[in-house]
Amino acid sequence: MLRPLVTLGVSLKMYFGHEEATAWFARVADAVHEHEAIASGAVRLIVIPTYLQVLPAVEAFAGTPVLVGAQDVAATDSGAFTGEVSAAELAEVGVSVVEIGHAERRRMFAETDGVVAGKTSAALRNGLTPLLCVGETDEVGTDEAMRQSVGQLAAALANAPDGPMIVAYEPVWAIGTASPAPLAHITAVCSGLRGALDMLSERQGSAVIYGGSAGPGLLTGLGDAVDGLFLGRFAHDVEALVQVIDEADAVVRERTGARA
Structure with missing residues (x-):
């Protein structure tokens, strides 16, 4: 399985009410329905709403390549676990991706x-x-950030079944700030995470993306060091989201040598 050239994830967290989220899904679906990069699979878009918003999201994005995710998942598949939602049920209703470890x-x-x-x-x-979200809590040197992040990845994969995954590097100290972590820091840590994944034959097709105050221009600046971005509130503005998709399209064209 080959990973897309660019992966973009958007988490709605708990910012939208039900009607507001449903309207946002419709606007995004309209905006990406004929977008060449999304349609071709070169850019993979993942939308991650609340549990109650999952079904209207699946309905809104039916017929598009957009994937719907969930913000959490139970560690068990069934039983007396009040308030939990199993991976089996999420898969049954059309969820493809689950955010873990934020x-x-x-x-x-x-x-x-x-x-x-x-x-x-x-x-x-x-x-x-x-x-899978990984990242250091405090602002530390690049080597220590890489050690902590790769360690979190290794811990999450202990005895895990085979299959590809998406690793979102999110230095906690950069989340919600005015700007992302320095480019050199991001590229070094993401390269370390990708190297760790590439050593695992059972994780072929995995991707490493960056989150933490990610916005316009960042993907272009990071070059080949990352496979995409994990976007937060910035992407709640549909026009801003489309702007990042357009940037991802430009990155794909540059990587493949295609003409714009």
Whole structure:
């Protein structure tokens, strides 16, 4: 399985109400329906709404290549787990990707590396692609950031079934700030993560993307160091999202030598 040339993820977190989210899905679906880069699969777009918004998202993006994700997943497949949603059910209703290990869940809900590993395994054994978030909490040197991030990746994959994944490098100290981490820092850590994945034959087709105040111009600046971006509130503006998709299209054309 070959990974797309660029992967773009958008998390809605809990910012939109149900009607607002449904309207946003419709606007995005209209905007990307005939976008060449999305249609060809060169740019992969993943939309990750709340659980209650998953079904209208699946309906809105039916007939488009846009993938729908979920913001969390249970580590078990069934049973007496009040409030949880299983990977099996998510797959059944049309979800393709599950976000796992976001810094907010690690901090607010005390999710340990063991919890993250259980959820990663649950996603893979049910045919879902984990979108695993890793990254250092405090601003540290590049070597230490790489050590921590690769360590989180290794912990999440302990005893995990085979399958490709998406790793989102999100230095926690850069999330929600006015600007992303320095380009040299991002490229070094993402290169380390990609190298770790490339050593695993069972992870062929995986991608490494960057999140943490990601916005316009960043993808172009990072060049071949990353496989895409994980976008937050910036992409809640549909026009801004399309701007990043256009930038991703330009990056694809440059990488493939295609003429604009």
